[in-house]
Amino acid sequence: MTPAWPRLLLLALFASCAGAPARVAAEGLQPFQMVRSLQLVQDRIASGDHAALPMQRKLLEMIDKRFRVASVEELERRPNFRGLLVYGMSGGNPATLELALSKLLADNRDRLLGDGILSYLRGRPQHAKAALASIEPLKLEPELGAFLALVKGSLSAQEDPKAALALFDQARLLAPGSLVEEAALRRAILLHATRLEAEPFLRGSRDYVSRFLRSPYASQFADAFVSGVVDLHASVGFDHVEAIAALMEPEQEKVIYLRIARRAAIEGLEALSAFASAKVESLETEGGPPLDPRALLYASLSTVTSEPADEMLAKLKGIDRAQLSDGDRMLLDAVAAVAREISGPPESEAVSPPPMSEPGTAAGASDDARKTVAVPGAEAIHAQAEPAMETEADAADEKIAATRNALEEVDELLKAAAQ
Numbered sequence: 001m002t003p004a005w006p007r008l009l010l011l012a013l014f015a016s017c018a019g020a021p022a023r024v025a026a027e028g029l030q031p032f033q034m035v036r037s038l039q040l041v042q043d044r045i046a047s048g049d050h051a052a053l054p055m056q057r058k059l060l061e062m063i064d065k066r067f068r069v070a071s072v073e074e075l076e077r078r079p080n081f082r083g084l085l086v087y088g089m090s091g092g093n094p095a096t097l098e099l100a101l102s103k104l105l106a107d108n109r110d111r112l113l114g115d116g117i118l119s120y121l122r123g124r125p126q127h128a129k130a131a132l133a134s135i136e137p138l139k140l141e142p143e144l145g146a147f148l149a150l151v152k153g154s155l156s157a158q159e160d161p162k163a164a165l166a167l168f169d170q171a172r173l174l175a176p177g178s179l180v181e182e183a184a185l186r187r188a189i190l191l192h193a194t195r196l197e198a199e200p201f202l203r204g205s206r207d208y209v210s211r212f213l214r215s216p217y218a219s220q221f222a223d224a225f226v227s228g229v230v231d232l233h234a235s236v237g238f239d240h241v242e243a244i245a246a247l248m249e250p251e252q253e254k255v256i257y258l259r260i261a262r263r264a265a266i267e268g269l270e271a272l273s274a275f276a277s278a279k280v281e282s283l284e285t286e287g288g289p290p291l292d293p294r295a296l297l298y299a300s301l302s303t304v305t306s307e308p309a310d311e312m313l314a315k316l317k318g319i320d321r322a323q324l325s326d327g328d329r330m331l332l333d334a335v336a337a338v339a340r341e342i343s344g345p346p347e348s349e350a351v352s353p354p355p356m357s358e359p360g361t362a363a364g365a366s367d368d369a370r371k372t373v374a375v376p377g378a379e380a381i382h383a384q385a386e387p388a389m390e391t392e393a394d395a396a397d398e399k400i401a402a403t404r405n406a407l408e409e410v411d412e413l414l415k416a417a418a419q
Helices: 004-017 031-046 050-068 072-076 078-089 094-102 108-121 125-132 142-156 161-174 179-194 198-212 218-231 238-245 250-266 270-283 293-301 309-317 326-343 392-418
Strands: 370-373 381-384
Touching: 031 050, 031 078, 031 179, 050 078, 050 094, 072 078, 078 094, 078 108, 078 142, 094 108, 108 125, 108 142, 125 142, 142 161, 142 179, 161 179, 179 198, 179 218, 198 218, 198 238, 218 250, 238 250, 238 270, 250 270, 250 293, 270 293, 293 326, 309 326
Parallel strands: none
Antiparallel strands: 370 381
């Protein structure tokens, strides 16, 4: 059963957020007790209680003041020392952590632990890794070990992703249902995507959506999920993506599919882009607003050369530019320019035959004329006019080459927009 003091402090915090002072509730509490209240609030945040965010900020302020005035005797108590480190890894002020550590003559392990965590918070990863290397999270108290596993996993993710994944598993084991587990799972999903590990990526994504989708950090999961689906397109079936997205709220599901459609189009993954765009269309209710213009645009990006140009131009013309971002309007202009280039007549149709030359002289050829085709949002594409006497097949080849150049320009624009 939860002790009475955390509940009393949280009730005072509710009142504080409404304007009443909360310092009375904190009087007489040890620092570790206040940190425990912070953990309870953060667990509520992980489950989607965004109303607890102001309480978290207020508690961090109160704990910061409490640790700054804590005596050496208080800080040397193991629960308070543990609370100090948990506070630091829970979004606390590194300067306060440094001040408190400077008061202590801790044993070697505790000194290394404190120095390592402080280095991590100060942005000194190499020093942090060296200090924390010999400290095993599973040998510490669970609440401290969970945070340490998360920190060590984050530090080793680039150089040793396999070890990082094992540490993230430890963090989840030690703190189930907490904000620590949410962060560990989210970072593990990103690592699995980077390592092209389809099965654990899908398993972790399904777990996250089922349990933490209302977390305030879910947008970071969405980034990892979209990137993973695109990078793993060859090994992740559409049915798996659909099953995970179906666990989301309809608006969240729509946004995920829109983002997948855009990324897939940029990467030239026509099937994936078409699938995601079709899912957006299926989410639109009958008799409701027209299909999201972004879905129409993204579905067009990778099919600009496969659909009849006239049909493509008509589709693009129907897209409401006012509902697009500046970057997407540039994409729309670029794709429309390519479609117009494809549908235009071969250059040879507009060239007159050269005059007859006299015997013994070169044919009346002149320097090839050049013209510029302006593609909105991209650099001008230079297409050389056809010599008058070239065959119809040559004219078609030239037209294909010009179109390919235009597509390359659009591709560069798409990649720049993605960044």
